[in-house]
Amino acid sequence: MRLSKRTEYGLRAIVQLARLWPAHYVQSRDLSKQENLPNKFLESILLALRRGGFLESKVGSGGGYRLSRSPREIVVGDVLRRLEGRLSARDGESPRDSSPGEIAVHLVNNRLTESTDTVLDSITLDELLDEVNKHGGSQQEMYYI
């Protein structure tokens, strides 16, 4: 019931990209340094985010990644669903030949899914960034160096 590393790393990377938006392209190598993440792993995650339409990229010298649109228009839930594969525990519609236990599990899964979707779909990247800045306080400068 917690986020996978893949999801966590992806979120960390896209938060960094949101901080820098709409500046120039940022290379995956720099992102992995800033957040101290395994480079090759991060690359594959960034690729997934690009395919999901959240990032745009540029190959070659001076290339890198940046958000494809404003942080205000990117919903955290969308990002996480793309990375997590199955955020929703939602099974298919309630099967007819189920034991009481199965029905109960189905019910619980649905309530859980609904609630997490609601929470995550109510946060955009820039709101998240605002919160981070509130909590950040003193130690942010080092990431601008």
Next chain:
Amino acid sequence: MRLSKRTEYGLRAIVQLARLWPAHYVQSRDLSKQENLPNKFLESILLALRRGGFLESKVGSGGGYRLSRSPREIVVGDVLRRLEGRLSARDGESPRDSSPGEIAVHLVNNRLTESTDTVLDSITLDELLDEVNKHGGSQQEMYYI
């Protein structure tokens, strides 16, 4: 982001036990038949539920398991937390020397945890049972045989 089999089986078993409460002890073997679950695996789950204080057991011939108190007094969230190990994605309190990405992840985790806890802590076993009965309809009798 979905329940593990262990949790699912435990929930299915305890729902069955709630249906039968406060009748006599039910053996793990019968439970695994009713819900079609691997017997030995279920045994270890029932043991965890007993240690969690949700069930009481009786060894020897004629023994088995039953709820330790009324389904009305058993909260689904408590049960799931016992089984899942880490339902809460909650990491320790917000660390001071974190990157923006880490803070963001921390924030998201907390919101997620808070929301799932709220949902699960608002359902008791007997409410869950009510819902199951609404959805059950026709095919319940077979489980009484």
Next chain:
DNA sequence: CATTCTCCGATCAAATTACTAGGCAATTGA
């Protein structure tokens, strides 16, 4: 006193997750 059960530790296979290697293909700056 034999049968019926829970209790319990160890172990194992399969699946999933986390991560790395290595090369091609585009782009660019010198």
Next chain:
DNA sequence: TCAATTGCCTAGTAATTTGATCGGAGAATG
């Protein structure tokens, strides 16, 4: 124009977690 740079992509491996089984020990029952 060409070498350096950087994303793109496939495949594979290491580590961890999950789902389950085995083989009993020991308590109650009838």
